[in-house]
Amino acid sequence: VASGVPRAAVSRLEAAARASVAVLGAARALACSQSARMAAPARSAVAKPQPAYFVDQKKGEVNELKALLRNQAVERDPRRKREVVKKVIAYMTLGFDVSRLFSEMVMASSTADIIMKKMCYLFLSNYAASNEELATLCINTMTKDCQDSDPLVRGLALRSLSSLRLASTLEYLLPVLHRGLSDNSAYVRRNAVMAVLKLYDLDKSAVKESGMVDTLRERIRDRDAQVSASSLMVLGEVLLDEGGVIPDKDLIVHLLNRIREFNEWGQCTVLGLVVKYRPESQEETFAIMNIIDGCLRVANSAVVLAAAKCFLRYADMMRSLKDQIYLRLKQPMLTLMASPSHEIRFSVLKHVDIMVSRCPGVFDDQFKQFYCHFNEPTHVKFVKLHILPELTNEENVYELVQELSEYVDDVDASIAKRAIEAFGRIAVKMPSGADGIINQLLNFMSMDVEYVRTQVVIVIKDLLRKYPDRARDVLPALPRCMRRVEDPTGRAAVIFMLGEFGHNMRQAPYLLESVIDKYDDETSVQVKINLLTAVLKLFFARPPELHGMLVQLLTVMVNDTSDSNLHDRALLYYRLLRHDPEEARRCITCPKDQVTTFTEERLGGLRHRLYTEFNSLAIIYDKPSDQFIDETHMQSSFGSANTIEVGVDEDVPPAIPLSSPAPGDSSGPSSGYDDLLGFGGAGEGSGSSAHSATNGGRQPWSL
Secondary structure, eight states, X not given: OXXXXXXXXXHHHHHHHHHHHHHHHHHHHHHHHHHHHHHHHHHHHHHSOOOGGGSOTTHHHHHHHHHHHHOHHHHHOHHHHHHHHHHHHHHHHHTOOOGGGHHXXXXXXXXXXXXXXXXXXXXXXXXXXXXXXXXXXGHHHHXXXXXXXXXXXHHHHHHXXXXXXXXXXXXXXXXXXXXXXXXXXXHHXXXXXXXXXXXXXXXXXXXXXXTHHHHHHHHTTOSSHHHXXXXXXXXXXXXXXGTSOOOOHHHHHHHHHTGGGSOHHHHHHHHHHHHTOOOSSHHHHHHHHHHHGGGGGSSOHHHHHHHHHHHHHHHHHOGGGXXXXXXXXXXXXXXXXXXXXXXXXXXXXXXXXXXXXXXXXXXXXXXXXXXXXXXXXXXXXXXXXXXXXXXXXXXXXXXXXXHHHHHHXXXXXXXXXXXXXXXHHHHHHOXXXXXXXXXXXXXXXXXXXXXXXXXXXXXXXXXXXXXXXXXXXXXXXXXXXXXXXXXXXXXXXXXXXXXXXXXXOTTHHHHHHHHHHTGGGOOOHHHHHHHHHHXXXXXXXXXXXXXXXXXXXXXXXXXXXXXXXXXXXXXXXHHHHHHOHHHHHHHHSOOOOOOOOOGGGSOOTHHHHHHHTXXXXXXXXXXXXXXXXXXXXXXXXXXXXXXXXXXXXXXXXXXXXXXXXXXXXXXXXXXXXXXXXXXXXXXXXXXXXXXXXXXXTOOOOOO
């Protein structure tokens, strides 16, 4: 009003301003509501993502790589293109499916860059089987490269072409192979030899009908050692049905004269062929041994073991030099045992174990090399604990016993058990030290370790079978054993000793009576069977004391149907006693031949077969090769021509049952038991079969 503007105009301006503010507020509210509605689906999508296994995470990367491989700018920049191809190979190595780039990689293989060509050929060889139609596109490029002036390119192309493994490549591969086998470059010839094996896997007839076998025989005398070794290996596979490569004198002389030119695996191949060759004279044998003696000084364990196999073959051919040959092999084997690799050490120890059993005494002076170390794995300690008893003699028996006593305290239960078993093997081998070892084992009974007590009574039970006169030292400890041993196997061993030697022990019947009273609580069939046998044997030695126990035990066992073997055995003994007690006494307590050797002490059967397959997986697996190798492959690889021939009968000797009664006269006074059994006629008409108990239920200690 002061400025001269009419009041009506001012009122109109104020109304217009208020209307504008209202419109802006409504627009802002509408925009907020729309943005909220648009954000709701987005929040829903975030809350419920699509499962990852429905999404190709690398789809974008593969498409990007395909675009880069087709990009003209990348094509003009060799360094950038190499990086793209390297990324493709990296994805392939990680397991991503990049087969969609097959056609692009085919085009990329046409390059002068040897590094990129190698990566492209690697890609094509990997995906050729899944893209057989597209793979034919690269055949022309590879065939052209096989005629390149650069031997690296020729060898690479030949190896890649044979790696396609496609039937459609046969007509192109055969002429390339023939040229490659006579190429001036050793690298190309070596790849051509290995390509023959790939072709043989694809089409056997194509190799044999094209004359490549004769060409491979010529390549054995190739001026390059690696070509020669490769030819030997390939011929061994191609001639598998014919027994492999049959060596003659000229071939052996040629290979041995240049054996230093071969690498380690080539030397193993040559030595494997030498094993199959039989020298014509002793002078030729000495000449061969002098040459391969150098192989014993190399660091590679495979070469040393292959050479050792040759020496062992000649040791069996010349028995007068056997000890000298084994002495020559001792130091190389001990050197390999010091390897930092536990796997090599284990393999060498398994072979030494076989050698020790073949020629005792050779390693005795080095027994300390077989002591267990704290940082060695369990499987290495197992083999050492198996070898140590074989190295025992009069001079070192005390030291070995002291060392084994330390292992009994080991925190590993399996090591402690093996150490106690080693005590038993030493006592069997050294009768002069049996008394001291048995006393040491009895001292272990005071240890508050269940598995030690159990293993001790098992070993003592076996020792008493060979040394029954030592029972007088063991019997006083049996009551304590019955109270402290809880393992069923250990309790069965204690009961066995009570039955065998209880006639000299006043407490024996009462110890067995406590077990009979708890028969229903006993769950081990092994304990029950040993209890029945022990009570019956002790009955014939001390009838008045055992009469009631035997009646009670037979009554319970005849009615026990939980185990057929247990029931049939009890029924057999019952019928035998009903038929003629005197005849039963004669059968059950008959004199037994004294045990002089156990099955494990004999060299025969399994260990003999393992020796004939020295330097093979049979030694590691402790089983003959025919149990884990196909029969057709064994005809050449593990046939008679490639095994060590020895003059020992290969038949497996009968096993001596360790749980059978020990030798000794357990017959006591026989009067007074004829009329003590008052069972009446019960059970006479039972139709239960007793034939399963005729062998006493004894389980042989099988190899």
